[in-house]
Amino acid sequence: MVYEDLKELIKTCGIARYRIAQDTGVPESCLSRFVNGISALKIEHAERVANYLGYKIMLRRKRGRRRGGP
16 A cells, blocks of 8 residues: 555655655644554645655556446
8 A cells, every 4th residue: 555655664764754844845743643643644745755755656547447437
């Protein structure tokens, strides 16, 4: 899952959450709540943090599902 991977990256990257927040513009309180499992990050914030850490979030459609279908 994307969010679980991102949580682990934030925890193990060796960069303080404060620094990530300052450099990405994502509020430190949001990062803290996310890492502690209290709330999710907005997709825009998740993308900023992932990019900052050298990763890219890519969403894929599930197999067998089509747009507009049941």
